[in-house]
Amino acid sequence: MYEVSNVRVNYGAAAAVSDVNLRIDAGELVVVLGPNGAGKSTLVNAMAGLHAVEAGRLAVDGHDITRSPPHRFCDRGIAIVPEGRRLFANLSVRENLELGSYRAEARRARTESMERVCALFPVLAERLGAPAGALSGGQQQMVAIGRALMARPRFLLLDEPSLGLSPMVVHELFRAIRQVNAEGMAVLLVEQNVAMALELARRAYVLDEGRIAAEGLPSELVGRDDIRRAYLGTK
Amino acid sequence: MKGALALCAALFCALPFAGLPAFYESFLYLLLHAIVLATSWNLLSGYSGYFSFGHGAFFGIGVYTTAALAGRLGWPFLWTLPLAALAAAALGAGLGAVVFRVRALRGELFALLTLAITFVLATVALNTVDGGPGIQVMVDVPKITPTASGFLYLLMLGAAALTLWTAYAMAHSRFGTGLFAIRDDEDVAEVMGVPTYRFKLAAFAISCALAGLAGGIHAIFVSYVTVAETFSIALAVNVVLMSALGGTRHWLGPAVGAVAITVLLYAFTGGEAAVIGRALSGLILIIVIVAMPEGILGQILKRFRRRELPRSARKGSEVSVQITTRALGEPLLVVQGLTKAFKGVQALAGANLEVRRGEILGLVGPNGSGKSTLINLVSGHYRADGGSIRFEGRELAGIPAHRIARAGIARTYQIPRPFPQLTVLQNVALPPMFGQVVMDRAAAAREAWRWLEFTNLGDKANSYPGELNLHQRKFLELARALAARPKLIFLDEVLSGLTPLEMDGALRLIRAIREQGASVVFVEHVMRAVMELADRVVVLTYGRAIAAGMPLDVMRHPEVVSAYLGAAHV
Numbered sequence: 001m002y003e004v005s006n007v008r009v010n011y012g013a014a015a016a017v018s019d020v021n022l023r024i025d026a027g028e029l030v031v032v033l034g035p036n037g038a039g040k041s042t043l044v045n046a047m048a049g050l051h052a053v054e055a056g057r058l059a060v061d062g063h064d065i066t067r068s069p070p071h072r073f074c075d076r077g078i079a080i081v082p083e084g085r086r087l088f089a090n091l092s093v094r095e096n097l098e099l100g101s102y103r104a105e106a107r108r109a110r111t112e113s114m115e116r117v118c119a120l121f122p123v124l125a126e127r128l129g130a131p132a133g134a135l136s137g138g139q140q141q142m143v144a145i146g147r148a149l150m151a152r153p154r155f156l157l158l159d160e161p162s163l164g165l166s167p168m169v170v171h172e173l174f175r176a177i178r179q180v181n182a183e184g185m186a187v188l189l190v191e192q193n194v195a196m197a198l199e200l201a202r203r204a205y206v207l208d209e210g211r212i213a214a215e216g217l218p219s220e221l222v223g224r225d226d227i228r229r230a231y232l233g234t235k
Numbered sequence: 236m237k238g239a240l241a242l243c244a245a246l247f248c249a250l251p252f253a254g255l256p257a258f259y260e261s262f263l264y265l266l267l268h269a270i271v272l273a274t275s276w277n278l279l280s281g282y283s284g285y286f287s288f289g290h291g292a293f294f295g296i297g298v299y300t301t302a303a304l305a306g307r308l309g310w311p312f313l314w315t316l317p318l319a320a321l322a323a324a325a326l327g328a329g330l331g332a333v334v335f336r337v338r339a340l341r342g343e344l345f346a347l348l349t350l351a352i353t354f355v356l357a358t359v360a361l362n363t364v365d366g367g368p369g370i371q372v373m374v375d376v377p378k379i380t381p382t383a384s385g386f387l388y389l390l391m392l393g394a395a396a397l398t399l400w401t402a403y404a405m406a407h408s409r410f411g412t413g414l415f416a417i418r419d420d421e422d423v424a425e426v427m428g429v430p431t432y433r434f435k436l437a438a439f440a441i442s443c444a445l446a447g448l449a450g451g452i453h454a455i456f457v458s459y460v461t462v463a464e465t466f467s468i469a470l471a472v473n474v475v476l477m478s479a480l481g482g483t484r485h486w487l488g489p490a491v492g493a494v495a496i497t498v499l500l501y502a503f504t505g506g507e508a509a510v511i512g513r514a515l516s517g518l519i520l521i522i523v524i525v526a527m528p529e530g531i532l533g534q535i536l537k538r539f540r541r542r543e544l545p546r547s548a549r550k551g552s553e554v555s556v557q558i559t560t561r562a563l564g565e566p567l568l569v570v571q572g573l574t575k576a577f578k579g580v581q582a583l584a585g586a587n588l589e590v591r592r593g594e595i596l597g598l599v600g601p602n603g604s605g606k607s608t609l610i611n612l613v614s615g616h617y618r619a620d621g622g623s624i625r626f627e628g629r630e631l632a633g634i635p636a637h638r639i640a641r642a643g644i645a646r647t648y649q650i651p652r653p654f655p656q657l658t659v660l661q662n663v664a665l666p667p668m669f670g671q672v673v674m675d676r677a678a679a680a681r682e683a684w685r686w687l688e689f690t691n692l693g694d695k696a697n698s699y700p701g702e703l704n705l706h707q708r709k710f711l712e713l714a715r716a717l718a719a720r721p722k723l724i725f726l727d728e729v730l731s732g733l734t735p736l737e738m739d740g741a742l743r744l745i746r747a748i749r750e751q752g753a754s755v756v757f758v759e760h761v762m763r764a765v766m767e768l769a770d771r772v773v774v775l776t777y778g779r780a781i782a783a784g785m786p787l788d789v790m791r792h793p794e795v796v797s798a799y800l801g802a803a804h805v
Contacts (some may be wrong), residue, residue, distance in 0.1 A: 036704060036734065037706060055793060083705065136603025164649065166599075168800060169601070169799055170760075231734065
């Protein structure tokens with residue numbers, strides 16, 4: 001279980017996230033929704049160790065990792081697919097994927113992980129030798145997710161994976177996320193594609209102005225008029 | 236302010252008559268000499284980001300022009316100074332005319348090339364005018380001042396005043412703004428209407444001319460010139476160091492650095508102290524550069540940058556709604572048979588597109604279908620391999636991007652590309668200075684405020700783009716494109732990543748753009764936006780348009796469903 005307790009994260013001088021409590025149970029799929037500027041990206045980056053936490057506690061299975069360097073987060077089984085993919089554009093798809101399995105444990109299982117990623121995204125299997133920068137936006141997002149999976153994480157954090165992708169590719173990605181989750185990996189998904197995200201999620205959080213405005217089962221949230229009007233936009 | 240400046244000028248001019256020891260005159264001369272060289276270097280390298288390590292070469296041209304004409308041929312040396320400046324400028328412009336045309340010669344390649352020029356010129360000078368032993372330059376200096384060094388001091392003072400004035404005037408003009416934009420992102424600057432080639436060439440020529448002038452004066456000062464002393468890499472390195480120390484992003488920065496380094500070097504002269512002094516000044520330099528990456532002046536100014544603009548300046552210019560008089564619906568942009576390949580990948584394979592005046596056109600298609608490439612070709616970012624692009628009846632294919640911007644086409648970038656070292660306000664104020672109607676800086680700032688308020692970025696005006704989140708950076712792209720008051724605007728995924736609620740506001744915004752007379756082409760995957768916003772939709776796959784028409788009809792088209800949507804959308 002990944003537990004976030006009373007966490008505050010600053011962005012510049014101002015608090016971008018304050019007093020946030022959130023948890024991901026093993027094997028669970030959790031969605032974080034909310035308007036732009038609510039602090040969603042800041043929160044996931046902090047949860048991956050990429051952004052310093054000002055106050056509060058991050059813990060995986062009871063182990064405190066609040067002040068740990070980013071690679072310790074990796075050791076605890078946390079992997080992030082950051083917003084904007086951040087691939088190594090001039091390296092091949094294969095090299096990009098291999099860079100994901102840097103830790104000894106993951107390196108030993110490299111061949112198996114590679115097969116798993118190729119099975120998940122068959123289109124990548126055909127393009128392993130191509131430079132990542134030459135791929136379409138959708139394929140690049142698959143590489144980014146694949147690279148995170150190569151680390152064999154237990155908790156996968158995804159920051160708006162559907163951004164800028166065509167409807168068909170979005171379906172493909174969500175199918176892959178569902179499959180990865182079904183195989184036992186816990187997933188935290190930040191999404192603006194509210195309808196599809198809620199369909200996938202077991203639980204959901206709504207973040208607004210850096211605070212948790214609501215949490216619960218997707219059906220509960222959709223059932224609340226105020227939440228639906230203010231954040232979900234579904235009529 | 237003006238009074239203080241005049242007093243200062245009078246004081247500096249009166250110095251040679253004060254009967255100071257010759258050492259002080261020489262010291263002040265060298266101080267001014269450093270100011271001229273560092274500041275002139277900055278006009279190209281600091282302003283536009285083209286780091287030159289060849290400033291010594293252009294300085295050397297000046298030195299040798301005066302040495303040859305005044306020393307060898309006995310010309311009156313004052314007459315040789317303009318020629319020294321001219322010779323250096325001609326060389327710089329000639330070099331720039333070749334180098335600036337090549338897109339690949341940016342960054343370190345440009346630096347290496349200018350470094351090589353220094354060696355080439357040194358060899359040429361050694362084997363022609365110089366011949367080996369050096370040139371004696373003994374000339375009669377006009378007896379205006381008690382000493383000859385006093386007169387040279389006055390000359391260099393004049394050169395320094397001219398250089399600083401040039402640096403100031405450039406930094407506060409359209410020219411300077413254009414150069415700053417080039418430094419941050421040259422391709423985007425060109426697409427925003429900045430004539431980048433011409434600007435770089437002019438900046439290079441001016442920078443070289445001032446270095447040449449300093450060289451001409453210096454030939455008299457040293458009175459015996461040699462190739463080894465003149466064309467030295469040390470000079471170029473010193474100049475770069477001074478500018479970096481003072482701050483390359485401000486017109487006065489290099490002068491501050493020049494004074495600091497010159498004073499440091501002369502503070503420890505003679506005997507044992509010289510060695511310790513050099514080591515100490517090296518140490519100070521390292522500390523300052525590590526602690527103040529933006530330079531002394533840059534660091535100081537950073538503290539003051541949060542100063543709010545006066546309220547009066549914030550008032551947006553009057554909204555004069557441009558209503559196009561010509562009939563709505565006539566073709567504004569006609570693209571036919573457009574092709575483009577990248578390393579064998581056919582991004583566009585004969586794409587056709589027609590945009591009618593006053594319409595909102597949705598451009599959709601799978602990732603990698605060529606939508607962004609199409610925008611890149613129409614805006615002049617890339618050159619098409621074949622096909623035609625006609626805008627208001629005029630052919631655009633092959634025309635430089637800044638002229639396309641001037642014709643009235645603007646665009647946003649899918650992954651925002653703001654100028655990172657300009658504030659949000661400065662970013663948006665750039666296109667109006669280089670658009671269809673050229674505005675001065677004040678008018679452009681007023682125009683920029685208007686569009687910042689339009690896109691709800693008013694309270695971020697003094698922030699830097701790096702402080703904005705992705706969503707705000709996308710709207711900054713939008714504001715910057717709108718500020719050019721285009722007739723046709725391309726929006727590349729401005730709406731992706733918005734919550735449903737934010738989407739409502741954004742849709743209203745885009746409709747408002749059309750009300751003001753612009754035609755809109757938007758690329759988007761968010762189906763809700765496409766269905767609600769577009770008058771017509773064009774679908775692109777594999778670099779070709781496969782369907783065009785009303786949104787509802789197009790989205791039911793079987794080919795569109797199988798290639799793009801995956802499942803029927805409506």
